[in-house]
Amino acid sequence: MGLHDKQINKNKSxxxxxxxxxxxxxxxISTERNFRKHIVMAIIAVLLGVWLHLDVNxxxxxxxxxxxxxxxxxxNTVVEAIVDLIVGRHFDAAAxxxxxxxxxxxxxxxxxxxxxxxxxxxxxxxxxxxxNF
Ligand SMILES: Nc1ncnc2c1ncn2[C@@H]1O[C@H](COP(=O)(O)OP(=O)(O)OP(=O)(O)O)[C@@H](O)[C@H]1O
Numbered sequence: 001m002g003l004h005d006k007q008i009n010k011n012k013s014x015x016x017x018x019x020x021x022x023x024x025x026x027x028x029i030s031t032e033r034n035f036r037k038h039i040v041m042a043i044i045a046v047l048l049g050v051w052l053h054l055d056v057n058x059x060x061x062x063x064x065x066x067x068x069x070x071x072x073x074x075x076n077t078v079v080e081a082i083v084d085l086i087v088g089r090h091f092d093a094a095a096x097x098x099x100x101x102x103x104x105x106x107x108x109x110x111x112x113x114x115x116x117x118x119x120x121x122x123x124x125x126x127x128x129x130x131x132n133f
Contacts, residue, residue, distance in 0.1 A: 028073070028074065028077055031077075032073065032077055034073065034106070035070075035073045035077070038069050038070070038073060038110070041113075042066040042069070042070075045062055045065075045066065045117060045121075046066075048121060049062055052121070052124040052125070052128060054120065054124065058120050058124075061116050061119075061120055062116065062117075062120060064116070065112060065113035065116040065117065066113070068109045068112055068113065069106070069109045069110055069112075069113050071109070072105045072106040072108070072109035072110075073106055073109075075102060075105060076102040076103060076105060076106050079101075079102035080099055080102065083095045083098050
């Protein structure tokens with residue numbers, strides 16, 4: 001994969017833009033441990049949703065919760081990379097604030113996902129439990 005390509009000029013075609021966007025997603029998955037955990041949770045939520053036959057409205061909320069967490073993780077990774085680029089390996093109060101706030105954004109997004117998960121899956125699981133026993 002082109003993680004080590006040295007291109008600095010603008011992309012010249014859609015496919016070149018797509019290739020670099022794909023490399024970005026690959027980098028996110030391969031380097032960000034918390035992102036991988038969130039993806040595993042998202043897969044579990046989707047499998048549970050399929051098993052519980054969620055309706056369209058419930059899928060919309062589950063999908064929104066998953067994407068809010070993914071977007072927060074993307075922004076967190078971008079902030080970390082830019083801060084490291086600017087500050088390097090020196091302690092800096094503004095760098096700490098930027099990274100802590102970005103991590104806080106992921107936490108808030110994850111809390112939103114937990115609330116959505118509880119509101120959708122708990123009643124559905126109770127219903128499933130009632131019908132089967
Ligand atoms: N240059 C710095 N100056 C001051 N504090 C820093 C600096 N770099 C990191 N920190 C502190 O260390 C914490 C962890 O930073 P790091 O870059 O390792 O993020 P991370 O562990 O990859 O975060 P996450 O768990 O969100 O992926 C930051 O939240 C911040 O409090």
